[in-house]
Amino acid sequence: MFDTAIIIKSLPMLLGASVWTVIYSLTSVAIGFCIGTLICAMGLSRSGVGRAVAAFYVSFFRGVPLLVQLLISYYCLPLIGLNVPSSVAAVGTLALCTGAYLAEILRGGFLGIPPGLIEAARMVGLSRAQILTRIEVPLAVRLTLPALVNETTMMVKASSLISVVGVLELTRLAQNIATSTFQPLEIYLTAGAIYFVINGAITFLASLLERSFRVEKAA
Secondary structure, X not given: OOOHHHHHHHHHHHHHHHHHHHHHHHHHHHHHHHHHHHHHHHHOOOOHHHHHHHHHHHHHHHHOOHHHHHHHHHHHHHHHOOOOOHHHHHHHHHHHHHHHHHHXXXXXXXXXXXXXXXXXXXXXXXXXXHHXXXXXXXXXXXXXXXXXXXXXXXXXXXXXXXXXXXXXXXXXXXXXXXXXXXXXXHHHHHHHHHHHHHHHHHHHHHHHHHHHHHHHHXX
């Protein structure tokens, strides 16, 4: 029989764990965005070595399942003397993985920037770094915002995988509660609803941001 009492009792704990899910996910996306920007720049550079490194990076992290990446980092880092907390290893792996996807997303955005705009920036004396940070990255973000939001929501869902390396977040706590209460259906439905609300909030905030971009463009 469906027990709503266990949901009410467990909800505060699950909400507390969901905060860590959001922190881990958004931290991974923020770091991954920086990595993705660098990899994208390397992939679009004139350097053959840079393009090769970028292509290998993207192929590896998009080709190997995230769960396998997490297990590799969790078990291999201590072998090379890096005894970092499991949460740090997990966030680092998530960031490296999402960086590969964001690099491809941003590449489409960079290729969509009018070449004349870059030439005009060079003519007024802006350096390559200034053009990248002040013009290319902001425009690429605007052009690829829906895809970036989609990747962020995917990362929130993928963060559930870090439970396999002992990181306490929403899924891990839901597993613990379900095991101790023998009420898996109620607990996992509640956890799923919380994930739905988190991703819904991210999508809503992104829609507001996209709307503000349209208003600025119209003005």
